[in-house]
Amino acid sequence: MGFIAMEAIVIRFINVEDGNACNDFHNNFYGKDRTDTQWKWEFLHSGLPEIPFVVAEKDNKILGTLAQIPIRMIDHDGEFLTGKSEEALLDPDIRGKGIYPAMFEKIFAYMESQGTLVVWGFTPAIKANLQAGFEAHTNIGQLFFPMHADAVNVLLKNNTLSKVKIIGIKILCKLSGVFSAASLYSTGVRINNSLAQNICLKTLSTPPDECVDLCRTFVRQWGGTTILRDAGFLSWRIFENLHIRATVRAAYLDDRLLGWVAYSLDDNSVGHIVDIIAASNELNPLDMETVVAVLLKDAVVRLRKMGALGVRAWKVNRHPFDDLVARAARKVGFYFIPRGEWMVLHYLQGSAARPSLRSIDNWYINRIYTEGVLG
Ligand SMILES: CC(C)(COP(=O)(O)OP(=O)(O)OC[C@H]1O[C@@H](n2cnc3c(N)ncnc32)[C@H](O)[C@@H]1OP(=O)(O)O)[C@@H](O)C(=O)NCCC(=O)NCCS
Structure with a gap:
């Protein structure tokens, strides 16, 4: 695709109608054949007011995706909400430009507003995730x-x-x-x-x-x-x-x-x-x-x-x-x-009440x- 001006990139939450384009972006990059129904099964299940899924786009073309699957967890003190990261993918032309951390900034703010205590994921891309504000834990x-x-x-x-x-x-x-x-x-x-x-x-x-x-x-x-x-x-x-x-x-x-x-x-x-x-x-x-x-x-x-x-x-x-x-x-x-794949965690404000989450x-x-x- 060549040079892309970063200021032309919009980062936004998706609507239901964006589903097919998001799924195509994933399928084209990985050579997969995930169906639109499977995409909906995975990402329209959150129960949150906003679909916790952001895209980076330019001229209505999707160039990056990042999603959350809200997951309820339980400990000695009861139940609480966490967010599991999925679908982290940028078009190679927009990597290394701060887009990924900017997408997470939006995700973190939204998940925090929904009472989420921690956002976490599994990834081989340690460096990119450290730059986006995660801590890397156990291998x-x-x-x-x-x-x-x-x-x-x-x-x-x-x-x-x-x-x-x-x-x-x-x-x-x-x-x-x-x-x-x-x-x-x-x-x-x-x-x-x-x-x-x-x-x-x-x-x-x-x-x-x-x-x-x-x-x-x-x-x-x-x-x-x-x-x-x-x-x-x-x-x-x-x-x-x-x-x-x-x-x-x-x-x-x-x-x-x-x-x-x-x-x-x-x-x-x-x-x-x-x-x-x-x-x-x-x-x-x-x-x-x-x-x-x-x-x-x-x-x-x-x-x-x-x-x-x-x-x-x-x-x-x-x-x-x-x-x-x-x-x-x-x-x-x-x-x-x-x-050799790592767990990465980003603690949101509410996690202060549950210090035990800090120990993996x-x-x-x-x-x-x-x-x-x-x-
Ligand atoms: C993960 C991703 C979104 C990060 O984008 P970004 O923040 O713009 O960062 P970059 O792509 O510039 O990567 C930053 C560093 O992480 C490394 N990295 C990225 N993906 C990696 C992976 N899958 N495994 C190991 N290292 C990875 C890069 O090589 C780079 O290291 P360098 O600075 O030493 O060259 C992007 O690299 C991507 O779409 N990768 C393909 C999909 C992927 O690997 N997803 C992993 C799940 S989180």
């Missing part, structure tokens, strides 16, 4: 269960590992058929079998009635904060997902909900743990580790039957439940692999926080 790692040597190419896409580590992972994946299968079938010797046998797993097609109670129990048992997985959020994000609908398997003990795992299979035949959460007023952490291992094992077995080459889950920080998932995952046969180890985060394309 997101992943847990990986290899099932086939081909999984390695997908797994290592966009990684920042050294050559030696890549060779190590390739060898690991080649041996995967032996190691992971053996590990999976011997999970029983590493978990509390009598409890495991009494856990009843069910596939859910709608959000469970106890979903909010489970989130409350979760923050009581494990501390910190997590997404409020209420019926509205779960319906939108999982059960009525217009991209990939994740399968949800819930664990019950004597008809009491203990937690669930949601998983999906992407176009490259890689399985993803979209969500895993578990909590109980009665069971201790060791027993809960068994519950999580049972859920993970169930997801792995079912994903393998669906033809998965491997299964990925996130390992983000030292939140007690994040650590517990990692321990349970290792018992099932997952390996830990660094990934207080956040329990997994893939359910992302835009929803993988379920």
Whole structure:
């Protein structure tokens, strides 16, 4: 496109009618085929008076997009609103000119006016986001269960590992058929079998009635904060997902909900743990580790039957439940692999009342926080 005078660029909030042009801008740049209906599903769901989506445009042509998905979270003190950043994209001709920080200025002001405490996102573009006013936090790692040597190419896409580590992972994946299968079938010797046998797993097609109670129990048992997985959020994000609908398997003990795992299979035949959460007023952490291992094992077995080459889950920080998932995952046969994408946060004024948000180890985060394309 060549030289563009920056003063001619307008940054504004969109109207519903801008949806198709915003979606085309995204599809053209990434070579994707996201439908207009999927775009609406993702961005017209906020419930806020203004669509939290800004564009940079010149002569009615969209040259940049930036959006928020408002997400309610819960901690010991109750519920609060956060904004998850999505759709950050500028035409290469207008990068490096302060447009991105200017778009965020508008977004931050609006989200603050709506009572949002913090705006956050996942990104490889650390430098650009620091310039836009974010703090960069924990590096997101992943847990990986290899099932086939081909999984390695997908797994290592966009990684920042050294050559030696890549060779190590390739060898690991080649041996995967032996190691992971053996590990999976011997999970029983590493978990509390009598409890495991009494856990009843069910596939859910709608959000469970106890979903909010489970989130409350979760923050009581494990501390910190997590997404409020209420019926509205779960319906939108999982059960009525217009991209990939994740399968949800819930664990019950004597008809009491203990937690669930949601998983999906992407176009490259890689399985993803979209969500895993578990909590109980009665069971201790060791027993809960068994519950999580049972859920993970169930997801792995079912994903393998669906033809998965491997299964990925996130390992983000030292939140007690994040650590517990990692321990349970290792018992099932997952390996830990660094990934290299960062979480960035920008605290708005209201966050002063919740100082615990400043410590990233207080956040329990997994893939359910992302835009929803993988379920
Ligand atoms: C992210 C983006 C909106 C930032 O725009 P910007 O504020 O004008 O900043 P720039 O593009 O000039 O990038 C600033 C720095 O961040 C780096 N950066 C940008 N995107 C990056 C990415 N995806 N991964 C790693 N670094 C990235 C740039 O290389 C640049 O570094 P340099 O100064 O050392 O050359 C723009 O780079 C973009 O549209 N990138 C493609 C989409 C994207 O990567 N989105 C990531 C999600 S936030």
